[in-house]
Amino acid sequence: MPEGPEVEYTLRTLKELEGKKIKSIDLTEISQKYNKYKGRQDEFTGFSKSILSKIERHGKFLIWIFNNNEVILNHLGMSGKWIISSKSEDNLEIKHAKVIIVIEDSQTSAIFDDARNFGQFRKFGNYEMVMRYSPIRRLGLDGLKLPFPILDFQKALKQSKNLKKAIGRVLLDQTIVAGIGNIYKSESLFRAKINPLRTVKSLKSKETEVLGKAISEILQKAVQSMGSTIHTYRNPYGEEGSAQKWHEVYGKAGKLCKVCGTEITRIVQEKRSTFYCGKCQL
DNA sequence: CGTGCTCCCTGCAAGC
DNA sequence: TGCTTGCAGGGAGCAC
Numbered sequence: 001m002p003e004g005p006e007v008e009y010t011l012r013t014l015k016e017l018e019g020k021k022i023k024s025i026d027l028t029e030i031s032q033k034y035n036k037y038k039g040r041q042d043e044f045t046g047f048s049k050s051i052l053s054k055i056e057r058h059g060k061f062l063i064w065i066f067n068n069n070e071v072i073l074n075h076l077g078m079s080g081k082w083i084i085s086s087k088s089e090d091n092l093e094i095k096h097a098k099v100i101i102v103i104e105d106s107q108t109s110a111i112f113d114d115a116r117n118f119g120q121f122r123k124f125g126n127y128e129m130v131m132r133y134s135p136i137r138r139l140g141l142d143g144l145k146l147p148f149p150i151l152d153f154q155k156a157l158k159q160s161k162n163l164k165k166a167i168g169r170v171l172l173d174q175t176i177v178a179g180i181g182n183i184y185k186s187e188s189l190f191r192a193k194i195n196p197l198r199t200v201k202s203l204k205s206k207e208t209e210v211l212g213k214a215i216s217e218i219l220q221k222a223v224q225s226m227g228s229t230i231h232t233y234r235n236p237y238g239e240e241g242s243a244q245k246w247h248e249v250y251g252k253a254g255k256l257c258k259v260c261g262t263e264i265t266r267i268v269q270e271k272r273s274t275f276y277c278g279k280c281q282l
Numbered sequence: 283c284g285t286g287c288t289c290c291c292t293g294c295a296a297g298c
Numbered sequence: 299t300g301c302t303t304g305c306a307g308g309g310a311g312c313a314c
Contacts, residue, residue, distance in 0.1 A: 003308095034291090036310095060308075078307035079292080096292085117291045118308065135309070138284090161285080174308085182307070272307080 002076040004060055004143055004179025005222035010082055011057045014110065017084075018054055021104040022047050022066070031098040034117055043123045046070060049104070059139045059178030069126050073133070077118025083111045135174070143179035144223065148216035153177065154208050157200050167203060167211075168196025169270045177215060183250045184222060186275045188215040190249045195281040196267070196274045221246070249275040 002010070025044040031037035050068040057063075064072040083094060086107045099112035099121050112121060124130045131137060141152050156162075156176045170176055171185045180188070189196050191214035194207060203211070225246070248258060253266035257277040267274050 036290090075309075077291095077309075115292055116307080120309080134283095172308085273305085 002060065002078070002080065003181030003184055003222075004057075005184070005219050005225075007057055007060045007062065007076060007179070008144055008223050010076070011055055011062060013084065014055050014062070014082060017052055017101075017103065017108075017110060020052055020106070020108075022050050022052060023102040023104040024048050024100075026100045026102070028097050028100060030096070034098075036117075036120070036122075037098060058136055059142065059174050060181070061136060061139075063127075063130055063136075065127060071124045071127050071130050073120060073122050073124055073130055073136070074112070075120040077114060077116065077120065079116040080112060080114035080119030083113055085109050085111060138175045139178040140174060140176040141178065143177045143215055143219050146216070146220070148212055150209055150212045153212040153215075154205065157203070157208055163201040164199055166197050166269060167194060167200055168274045169272075170200055171215075172270070172272065179219060180215065182272050182274075183247070184215070184218050186250045186273075187247060188218045189274075189276060190281060191218055193281050195278075196269065196276050249277060251275065 025047045027037050027041050027044065032039070046068060047066060047070065050066040050070075052064065053067050054065045055062055056065065060075060062074040062076075064074060066072075079096075086109075094111055094113050096115040096117075097111050097113050098117075098119070101110040101112075103109060112119065124133070140156055141149055153176075157170065159176075162170050162173075162176070168185065168189065171180050171188065172182065186196070188211065192207070192211040194203070194211055249264050252264045252275060255264050256262065257264055257280060260277065260279045262277055262279040264275055265278050267276075
């Protein structure tokens with residue numbers, strides 16, 4: 001389940017492709033089963049012979065920039081992953097491959113594999129068009145930015161639309177902090193000892209400061225662990241992350257809190273699971 | 283323009 | 299054992 005840290009780790013790996021010449025960007029046969037890819041191959045023929053100049057991460061989005069000025073907006077969704085392969089026969093074994101980027105004059109290709117089809121891979125005419133695209137334009141501060149901009153975080157929380165909402169749901173709002181997903185939401189609140197049901201309005205300045213620090217520490221630690229592997233996530237070399245080994249509350253409903261021994265609670269906020277310790281988190 | 287709602291999709295685990 | 303059910307998850311696109 002890629003969140004900001006998993007996308008960041010993916011980016012760092014994919015950066016080895018920067019500066020390389022593209023032979024082709026191909027949508028796979030299986031991709032044509034799905035409306036979001038169907039009949040779109042023509043959009044990607046113009047990338048042949050272009051150079052991949054740079055890949056950027058904006059929140060959980062990856063933006064692929066090419067020297068033909070065209071840009072690809074890419075999101076891993078919940079099950080999407082990139083696989084860097086140096087053997088073409090590998091491609092056949094990847095069951096849900098949607099896109100194959102072949103590098104010129106090498107055996108290397110990058111394959112976008114996305115079992116649940118929540119991922120995105122779409123072309124924009126240029127970089128400015130992507131920046132104007134609403135989900136990108138509205139992204140809030142980057143949760144992985146160092147040092148974490150505490151004051152900006154506190155200011156963003158204070159927007160009137162947030163005040164009556166529970167902090168557990170506001171943390172998933174990418175227009176506030178970009179890069180937090182459901183796992184690190186619960187883990188950050190546990191680290192900050194804040195109950196996910198607390199309204200934003202009820203949080204004292206000191207508490208939001210502690211929360212901001214907790215978010216930053218959790219996300220950084222997750223990147224260092226190569227992300228969390230729950231079900232599907234792998235980095236582009238097929239390696240699993242290890243952040244799930246230090247999760248304190250996520251997915252641990254009914255298990256005992258390591259700090260106080262109380263059973264971890266699972267609740268549903270905005271149709272998303274939230275896990276917390278009712279004793280530690282007030 | 284922002285907000286809130288439904289839908290997208292498959293693999294896996296739990297329950298029967 | 300084998301079937302059904304529910305859950306996992308972030309964003310697109312739409313109506314308002």
